[in-house]
Amino acid sequence: MLTEVIATRYVTPLREGGSLPGIVEADDLGTxxxxxxxxxxGRKTLVAEVICGQLGRRLGLRVPDLVSIQLDPVIGLSEPDQEVQELLKASGGLNLGMDFLPGSLGFDPLAYAVDAREAGRVVWFDALIxxxxxxxxxxNMLVxxxxxxxxxxxxxxxxxxxWPGAAASAAKPYDASDHALARFAPDIAAAAAELAPRVTEELLTEVAAxxxxExxxxxxxxxxxxAVRRAYVEALLLRAATIHERITLDTPTRTGEPQPPGWLTEHLKPWPHPTRKSKEADR
Structure with missing residues (x-):
């Protein structure tokens, strides 16, 4: 079960997202x-965030902590943007929160290299879901x-x-030729060998729970x-065993030795920013 917190302050909207997410502070002193x-x-977006986010975390991928957030629309009364006010009014009750990562930067494949193992794990996971x-x-990745x-x-x-077409849809292949990590020669076979056996009925049932x-x-x-939860379990379980055989991935053109993972040049590294330890201490 997700930890439940209460929103205490609406900070600012994030206009990069189509659903107009916002940064909020909560009663646990988290952001x-x-x-x-x-x-x-709609709510199915939040369902997908929970199931896939929690599954990714359980498979060892880095996904920010998720919480459920109780929202009283009154906290948005001082917000000058009418669109934001309408969104808050329509969202009273339980919503979804993702731990804010201060100082994080949007992933850029020209600035940050990923090794073949990690790239393969991410591509396989994206194919699964x-x-x-x-x-x-x-x-939709941060560094x-x-x-x-x-x-x-x-x-x-x-x-x-x-849902009537779920079984047929879950059996479809996954085109990863346009994936943000395609250029890093993802090792799909290694990822499938490592991760597929871990996607069990028990694990998926726990994630769906x-x-x-509401x-x-x-x-x-x-x-x-x-019964709805069971449908998610069945679709993902069906897909996990063989999806690696149905991933389309263009072979990248690479010159020279592969770059080690991390920032490609020293000057692209961000300025120092708060660590998770110091962030927790501030809460």
Missing amino acids: YVMKFTGAGQ NNVDRSWRNP WHGDLWLIDHGATMIWHHN DVPD WLVDEAGFDSTD
């Missing part, structure tokens, strides 16, 4: 990127303290928008929230 139930994409939003145009972090998993598991009931109620074609 979070908040995604709203009242956004145009059918992530259509990790291209070089919009990587924080020299490490690669994965964010924004709302555009995944597209089969949950049409983290989704709040985001699953009244799902068409299901008589209970547990």
Whole structure:
């Protein structure tokens, strides 16, 4: 179950995202990127964020901590942007928060190198969840303290928008030729050998249990929230075993020796910024 906190202050909107997420402070003294139930994409975006984010974390990928956030729309009354006010009014109740990573930078494949093993793990994971939003145009990855972090998993598991076709959709291949990490020769076979056996029915059931009931109620074609959770488990379990055989990945053109992982040149490294330890101490 996700830790539940209460939003105490709306700080600022993040206009890079199509759903207009915002930075909020909470009663645990944490700062979070908040995604709203009242956004145009709806609650299924938050369901995807929880299932995929928690699954990624359980597989050893770096995904920021997730929490559920209780929102009282009154905290947005001083917000001058009418669009933001309307979003807050429509999102009273339980929403989703992602730990804010201070000082993080957007991933740029020309500035930061990823080794073949890590690239393979990320590409395999994105193939499993059918992530259509990790291209070089919009990587949805951050570099924080020299490490690669994965964010924004709302555009995944597209089969949950049409449950009758879920089995057929989950069996489809994954085109990774446009993936942000394609240029780093991802080792898909090694990733599948390592990660696929860990995607068990038990693990997926635990991950699906983290989704709040209120985001699953009244799902068409299901008589209970547990039945909806089971549908997510079945689709991902079906896909995990063989998706590595159906990943399309262009062979990158590489000259010279592969770059070691990390910043490609010294001057591209960011200025020092707070560590997680100091961040926790400030809370």
